[in-house]
Amino acid sequence: MNPGSESTILDMEITTLRELNAALHEADSGDFVVRNPRGAHAVAAGINSPVAVTVEGSVGYYCAGMHQVGRVLVHGNASTGLAENIMSGEVRITGSATMSAGATGHGGLLVIEGNSGARCGISMKGVDIVVGGNVGHMSAFMAQAGSLVVLGDAADDLGDSIYEAQVFVRGDVASLGADCIEKEVRPEHIEIVTGLLAASSMQADPADFRRYGSARQLYNFHVDDIDAEVAAR
Amino acid sequence: MSNESHTFDRSVIAEIHRAANTGIYRIRGFGAKRKLPTLDELVFLGASMSRYPLEGYREACGTDVVIGEGRAERPVRLDIPITIAGMSFGSLSAQAKEALGRGANAAGTSTTTGDGGMTAEEREHSSTLVYQYLPSRYGMNPDDLRKADAIEVVVGQGAKPGGGGMLLGQKITERVGKMRTLPEGIDQRSACRHPDWTGPDDLEIKIIELREITGWQVPVYVKVGAARPYYDTALAVKAGADAIVVDGMQGGTAATQDVFIEHVGIPTIAAIPEAVRALKELGVHREVKLIAAGGIRTGADVGKAIALGADAVSIGTAALIAIGDQNPALEAEYQALGTSAGSWEDYQAGTDPAGITTQDPALAGRLDPVIAGRRLANYLQVLTLEVQTLARANGKSHVHNLEPEDLAALTVEAAAMAKVPLAGTNWIPGVTG
Numbered sequence: 001m002n003p004g005s006e007s008t009i010l011d012m013e014i015t016t017l018r019e020l021n022a023a024l025h026e027a028d029s030g031d032f033v034v035r036n037p038r039g040a041h042a043v044a045a046g047i048n049s050p051v052a053v054t055v056e057g058s059v060g061y062y063c064a065g066m067h068q069v070g071r072v073l074v075h076g077n078a079s080t081g082l083a084e085n086i087m088s089g090e091v092r093i094t095g096s097a098t099m100s101a102g103a104t105g106h107g108g109l110l111v112i113e114g115n116s117g118a119r120c121g122i123s124m125k126g127v128d129i130v131v132g133g134n135v136g137h138m139s140a141f142m143a144q145a146g147s148l149v150v151l152g153d154a155a156d157d158l159g160d161s162i163y164e165a166q167v168f169v170r171g172d173v174a175s176l177g178a179d180c181i182e183k184e185v186r187p188e189h190i191e192i193v194t195g196l197l198a199a200s201s202m203q204a205d206p207a208d209f210r211r212y213g214s215a216r217q218l219y220n221f222h223v224d225d226i227d228a229e230v231a232a233r
Numbered sequence: 234m235s236n237e238s239h240t241f242d243r244s245v246i247a248e249i250h251r252a253a254n255t256g257i258y259r260i261r262g263f264g265a266k267r268k269l270p271t272l273d274e275l276v277f278l279g280a281s282m283s284r285y286p287l288e289g290y291r292e293a294c295g296t297d298v299v300i301g302e303g304r305a306e307r308p309v310r311l312d313i314p315i316t317i318a319g320m321s322f323g324s325l326s327a328q329a330k331e332a333l334g335r336g337a338n339a340a341g342t343s344t345t346t347g348d349g350g351m352t353a354e355e356r357e358h359s360s361t362l363v364y365q366y367l368p369s370r371y372g373m374n375p376d377d378l379r380k381a382d383a384i385e386v387v388v389g390q391g392a393k394p395g396g397g398g399m400l401l402g403q404k405i406t407e408r409v410g411k412m413r414t415l416p417e418g419i420d421q422r423s424a425c426r427h428p429d430w431t432g433p434d435d436l437e438i439k440i441i442e443l444r445e446i447t448g449w450q451v452p453v454y455v456k457v458g459a460a461r462p463y464y465d466t467a468l469a470v471k472a473g474a475d476a477i478v479v480d481g482m483q484g485g486t487a488a489t490q491d492v493f494i495e496h497v498g499i500p501t502i503a504a505i506p507e508a509v510r511a512l513k514e515l516g517v518h519r520e521v522k523l524i525a526a527g528g529i530r531t532g533a534d535v536g537k538a539i540a541l542g543a544d545a546v547s548i549g550t551a552a553l554i555a556i557g558d559q560n561p562a563l564e565a566e567y568q569a570l571g572t573s574a575g576s577w578e579d580y581q582a583g584t585d586p587a588g589i590t591t592q593d594p595a596l597a598g599r600l601d602p603v604i605a606g607r608r609l610a611n612y613l614q615v616l617t618l619e620v621q622t623l624a625r626a627n628g629k630s631h632v633h634n635l636e637p638e639d640l641a642a643l644t645v646e647a648a649a650m651a652k653v654p655l656a657g658t659n660w661i662p663g664v665t666g
Contacts, residue, residue, distance in 0.1 A: 021445045041438045046375055046446030061435070062442040066375040081429035081442075085373055100429040104370040106414070122428040123370060125414040142424055144414045164416060219419040220402055224256040 007031040007054075012040055020044075027051050039079070044072050047089070064091040067108065083110045086127050092200075099136070102129045105146065111200040118155070121148040124165055130200040138177065140167050140212075149196050151204050159212050163219075168193050168209040179218040183211045258492060260399065262580020262590060264392055264485035264528065264550055269500045271483070271528060272537040274647035275640050276656065279626045287625035294621040295631035298545045300383065300522045301452025301475040309361060309383050309452055311545065312341025313617045314632055315535060318480075318526055318549035319365045319385065319456070321347025323400055323409040324487030324580065325553075326597035327354055328605070329589040332556045334358030335602060336609025340617070345385060345547075348398035348423055350412050351377040358602075363454065366443065368397055369423035371413035375446055384443055385454040386436070386474075388427075388465070391484025391527040394458025394498045398423035399488040403583040406592045433468035440473045454478055458497075459504035459527065466511035470521050478547060479508045481527025485550035487590060488581035501527040501538070503650035506637075509542030518542065519633065532619020539620070540635035541651060555612035556605035557587045 010020050013036045024032060024047055034055040037043050044053050045065035055063070058076035067086045077095035086105040096114030103119065105127025112120075115133035119141055126145040134152035141157075143165030153171035160177020166189070167180075176182070193206040237243065248259065280286035287294065301308040317337050322330050324347060335358055337344045343361035350372020356362055364381030366373070378384065389395060400409070400421040410417040430439045440453050455469040456478035469477045481501025486494065505525050512518040525538040526547035538546050550558075561574040566586035570579070580590035588600035624632045627639045641656040642648035648655040649662035659665060 017441075017445065018449070022448065025448065042442040042445045045442050048375065061438045062429070065442050066378070066446050068375060080435065081439075084429045085370060085375070087374055103428040104373060106374060119428065123424060125370070141428075163419075219416065221257050221420050225254060227254045 007033045009033050009035060011035040012037055012043075017042060021046060024051060024053065037076075041079075047072065050089075058095065063093075067091055077114070082112070083108075083127075086110060096133065102127050105129070107146075109196075109199055111202070115152065121146075121165070121167075124148065128196055128199075130196050130202055132202060134171070137174075140165055140180075141177065143167070147192055147196060149193055149200075149202075149209070151202060159214075161218060162212075162214045164214065166192070167212040169212065170204060170208045170210075173210075173212070176212065179215050180212055181215045183213045185209070185211045258490045260401070260488055260581050261491055261494070261578045262485070262487050263494075263578040265483050265495050266578075267495055269483060269528075270502050270644075270646055270650060271500065272502050272534045274502065274643045275537050275651055275653065276643060277533075277536065277540070277623055277627055277639055278641055280628050284628050286628050287630060289622055289625050292625060293630060294624050295633075296617055296621060298522065298633075300454075300544075303520075304449070304475055305383075305452045306448070306450045307382070309343060309363075311343060311361070313613060314539060314545040314620070315340075315529075315613055315616055316342050316363075316524060316545055316547045317344040317552050318484075318547040319345035319347045319363070319387065319390075320487070320549055320553075321349040321398075321400075322352045322355060323347070323349040323404060323412070323592070324590060326588055326591050326600065327352065328597050328600040328602045329553070329556060330355045331358045331602035332600065332605030332609060333552060334360075334362075335606025336552070336556070336613060337361070339606065339610035340613035342613065343382065346381075348400075349409065350374070351380065352412075356380055365456075367423070368425060368427045369413070370428065371415075371423070378443070379447055381447075381451060383452045383454060383476075384447070385456050385478065386440065386443070387456045389458035389460065389480075390456065390486065391458045391480030391482050391498055391501075392486035393489045393493045394460040395425060396489060396493050396497075397425035399486075399581070401488060401581045401583075404581070404592045409592060433472050436468075436472040452476060454524070456480060458482075458484070459499045459501065460497075462499075462504040462507040463511045466508040466523070467515060470512065470515050470517055474521060476522040476524055476544075477508060477512075478524040478526060479504050480547075481505075481525070483528025484526055485553075486580075500650070501525060501529070502541075502647060505538055505541040505543055506650070506652045512542070519544065532616045532621075532623065535616055536620040536623040536632065536635060537640065539632050540639050541637060541653075544633065551612070552609055553589055555609045556589065557600060557608065558585075558589050560587055563587060 032053045037057045039060045041060035043059045047070045048068045051070040053072045055074040060079045062081045064072040064083045069089045072091045074093040078097045082097045082101040083091040084103040086108040088108040090109045092111040098117040100119045102110040104123045106125045110129045113132040118136035120135040120139040122141045124143045130149045137155040140159045144163040150169045154173045156174045157177035159180030298311045338360045344359040345363040363383040367387045402418040452475035454476040455474040457465040459481040482498035522544040525543035529546045563586045585591040640653040
């Protein structure tokens with residue numbers, strides 16, 4: 001919230017989703033409070049200005065989808081695709097998220113104070129994601145860029161087919177997916193984790209995290225050429 | 234007399250040798266090449282004693298299509314029922330994309346982005362641009378989404394239903410890699426599933442999100458490869474699509490496995506009637522639009538697809554040929570690449586002498602987008618004139634008045650697939666006995 005400013009109340013008991021999002025899209029700035037979301041989908045999707053939105057309650061699919069510039073804080077839980085394709089700005093929830101949180105995000109910061117379900121950070125393309133609890137299976141699947149910081153544990157197949165994204169996990173990793181390996185933690189990585197913990201106001205010792213990333217063995221097809229080898233003999 | 238094996242003919246033996254040498258499946262562009270049932274196996278009946286034709290050269294015969302009316306603030310309005318299919322910058326050169334835009338503009342129709350996002354150039358050169366929303370979400374951003382005239386959620390494509398995109402390293406230049414957030418030179422194999430929805434219930438919510446983000450301004454299409462068109466169409470309608478694009482197995486691709494191109498999906502002639510059946514059962518035929526794709530080449534194909542119940546068709550391979558792909562004037566260069574004009578299929582290689590399926594600046598520079606655009610405009614005009622001629626001959630003042638009753642099938646198989654009578658009979662296998 002912006003200190004000292006008046007908030008606009010948008011009560012979903014009397015405000016439709018279309019009216020809610022239209023109001024947020026039309027605003028150049030300002031603080032908004034969304035009441036009674038009651039699991040509605042696409043709440044605060046498509047924000048593209050420096051507004052600050054506080055959602056009082058749990059939301060459905062695609063909350064803060066394709067988010068840009070502004071800030072969204074959800075006091076509750078979120079269903080599938082929280083902040084999917086986030087470009088910039090910040091999205092934070094105090095509870096837990098189900099599947100595909102931060103999917104394909106290109107930038108910005110997503111903070112999940114609780115746990116995140118399967119495929120957290122799937123195909124992420126530059127977003128930074130900090131999860132206070134655990135992440136579900138196949139998190140960071142095909143992740144291309146950005147950092148996923150997990151203060152708890154990671155379920156099976158972490159980082160399957162990962163590209164250049166980086167994954168930092170403090171707790172246990174059930175198993176790594178295809179082409180994902182544990183990597184050395186160097187000072188620049190400690191710096192990344194330190195910065196993201198500070199940005200997300202999460203408390204943890206950056207030195208406790210292990211780093212995972214791509215072995216880069218799947219980047220190109222392996223093409224044999226026996227004929228050329230035989231001809232060269 | 235040759236003692237060559239029918240089962241192991243020379244092409245089969247060559248492929249086994251190639252596979253044994255390289256250890257990798259065959260990857261290529263273009264579309265299915267083996268003999269498949271096509272719309273050629275249907276004929277129009279034309280007018281007769283009981284059907285009155287329109288004057289072929291004079292009387293009005295409408296060709297316009299409106300997509301998304303009633304739901305989108307800005308429906309897509311096309312002058313002709315032929316659109317340009319999704320093809321990415323990356324798979325195509327910037328010059329080729331510009332040429333497609335120029336040709337489509339002149340003809341009054343739309344072009345479509347591809348796996349890799351929207352370039353500023355293609356937005357500039359396309360009056361009506363459909364933005365593909367793909368599983369990979371490469372280059373996906375809400376600013377471009379809001380610039381689009383329609384959104385096409387891609388579930389699959391005819392060349393590879395169930396498979397993701399592919400772009401080999403030689404075409405992942407610095408610009409292409411940056412647009413897709415991928416390291417330069419990697420063999421890109423795109424996701425085949427959307428990362429944040431599975432199934433029609435989720436898709437319904439996804440479409441609401443897309444509409445919310447774009448302020449319910451533009452139509453939303455759903456594109457599927459022709460796999461189970463009856464169910465896929467019904468589910469896309471249920472999910473709230475304004476248009477369904479059904480891409481038959483003849484649909485082309487920039488690159489995928491040959492085994493996929495030739496062995497997955499069903500032909501366009503078989504897919505259209507099944508999609509139409511679903512639309513009719515749901516009472517939304519001609520309201521939710523059907524765009525048929527996959528191997529459309531002539532005005533006859535356009536007319537037959539529409540008579541079977543499509544509202545429009547989409548062309549990809551034919552559009553590339555129109556702007557200069559497979560040009561016989563380049564025969565010597567095709568020969569140097571071990572192929573010939575008409576057989577060129579290595580779209581994945583980036584060595585296209587016509588400058589279309591390449592990212593090599595020298596090759597791409599060969600394609601004059603203005604001239605190529607005019608060629609496409611002319612080709613689209615011919616398709617339109619042809620379909621109008623056929624429609625008038627069947628007594629129709631708008632191409633959308635064409636109907637299955639105007640058609641007959643030349644083979645039992647085509648009759649069964651297209652659900653029109655075998656020529657000279659009342660027999661539709663599986664329908665009338």
